[in-house]
Amino acid sequence: MRRNVSRGSRSTRSPSWASASSGSHRSSGRRSWGIAGARFDTAVLFDVDFTLVKPGPDLGPDGYQLLGRRFGLELDPARYAEARAAAVETVEQHPELDHDEEVWVLFTERIIRGMGGDSDRAYECAVEMTRAWEHAENFELFEDTLPVLAELRMHGLKLGLVSNTGRDLDAFVAHHALDVDVAVSSSTHGKTKPHPTIFQAALDRLGVAAGEAAMVGDSPDDDVEGARALGMRAFLVDRDDRFREIEDRLPDLRALPAALGLGGLGETHG
Ligand SMILES: [Mg+2]
Numbered sequence: 626m627r628r629n630v631s632r633g634s635r636s637t638r639s640p641s642w643a644s645a646s647s648g649s650h651r652s653s654g655r656r657s658w659g660i661a662g663a664r665f666d667t668a669v670l671f672d673v674d675f676t677l678v679k680p681g682p683d684l685g686p687d688g689y690q691l692l693g694r695r696f697g698l699e700l701d702p703a704r705y706a707e708a709r710a711a712a713v714e715t716v717e718q719h720p721e722l723d724h725d726e727e728v729w730v731l732f733t734e735r736i737i738r739g740m741g742g743d744s745d746r747a748y749e750c751a752v753e754m755t756r757a758w759e760h761a762e763n764f765e766l767f768e769d770t771l772p773v774l775a776e777l778r779m780h781g782l783k784l785g786l787v788s789n790t791g792r793d794l795d796a797f798v799a800h801h802a803l804d805v806d807v808a809v810s811s812s813t814h815g816k817t818k819p820h821p822t823i824f825q826a827a828l829d830r831l832g833v834a835a836g837e838a839a840m841v842g843d844s845p846d847d848d849v850e851g852a853r854a855l856g857m858r859a860f861l862v863d864r865d866d867r868f869r870e871i872e873d874r875l876p877d878l879r880a881l882p883a884a885l886g887l888g889g890l891g892e893t894h895g
Contacts, residue, residue, distance in 0.1 A: 666858065666885055668833040669777055670824065671805075672842030673788040676862050677878075678764040678801065683757055689740055692757070696750040698742035708739025722820040724811040726791050730755045759792045761800035767864075769878040774804050780887050785809070785827045787840070789817040789847065807831055818844070819851025839885060841878070845871055860884055 671677055682688055686702035693700035712735035719725040734751035742750060757763055777784060786794060786808040794808035807830045811817040814826050828838055835856040842848025843862050849871065852859040860881065861874045868874060875881055882888075 666782065666837060666839045668783040668785065668828070668831050668838040669881075669885070670785045670787050670827055670838060670840045670852070670857075672818075672840075672844065672848045672862075673786055673790065673794075673797070674764075675843040675864070676841060676848075677770045677786075677803070678766050680758070681763050681765050683763050684754075686740075688757070689737065689754065692754055693737065693740070693742050693750055695753075696742075696746040698737065698744060698746060698750060700737060700740040700742050702740075704740045705736070708736045711739055712736045719817070722817050724789070724791070724815055724817050726755060726812075729758070729791075755791075758790070761792070761797040764797075764801070766801055767878065771802070773878040773881055776882050777885075777887070778804055780882070783831045783833060785831055787818060787823055787827050818842075818847035819854070821851070821855045824852055824855050824857065841875075841881060849873075 674680070683691075686705035689705060690700045690702050712732050715735065716732045717728065719728060730748070730751045733754045734747050737747045737750050737754070774784060784805040786798070786803070786805055788794060788809070789811045791812040792810060794810045794813075797803075798805060798808050807827050809823060809827045809830070811823060814823045816823050818824070824835070824840065828835055831838075839858040839860065840848055840852030841860045841862060842852075843864070845861055845868055849859040849861050859873065861868060861871045862878060862881075863871070863874045864877055866876070873884065875884055
């Protein structure tokens with residue numbers, strides 16, 4: 626549960642580059658979203674974790690317990706939530722937003738120690754758990770993911786993924802049968818969201834300008850602020866109803882086509 630840690634640690638800090646790059650698309654007249662039926666986007670980019678998929682049991686409390694035993698650690702699943710919350714409080718990003726797996730290993734190590742694994746094998750166990758996050762089969766699609774991607778396709782939109790992850794996203798896309806045109810991971814790109822270049826890399830590969838694209842994700846900082854700073858529209862998918870103050874917030878993906886101003890095809894999957 627580590628890919629959305631930024632919601633706990635950076636919620637009030639604006640990225641330093643945001644003010645420098647935020648003006649270029651603002652006066653184009655294309656940003657009049659909210660007009661019913663209006664459609665301006667030619668592409669939609671999606672975050673992956675907690676937006677399209679959720680971690681399965683091997684990455685949750687019981688998965689920690691099972692993995693811990695391989696390292697001689699007795700981890701208490703009941704302490705997972707509290708241990709994770711404490712780890713979120715202390716997680717630190719790379720100062721230049723470089724992709725850095727070590728950040729996640731240390732974050733995971735704190736969870737392990739917080740679940741009762743306060744031993745010198747905690748780090749080893751954390752490395753193994755971090756590797757488990759690289760495997761596509763350890764994730765489950767949200768039930769609205771495939772229907773909504775299909776619906777956007779019916780409207781002719783280009784689709785892409787932008788994810789802070791060490792996962793092989795091409796293998797991930799194939800495993801989950803995701804119909805997208807491009808998938809950019811921070812491990813291959815080098816920078817993590819909210820750095821503007823990772824969004825731009827996806828837009829470039831799609832041949833779409835920022836002002837013609839929307840970003841959809843579950844992190845106010847990494848996904849929403851990051852994309853808006855580049856001149857994209859952005860929607861927060863807030864499945865747990867946590868961020869009531871955020872503009873353009875969606876309860877789930879089913880609300881997305883209407884939010885994009887698309888109409889007419891949404892009834893096909895109820
Ligand atoms: Mg996410």
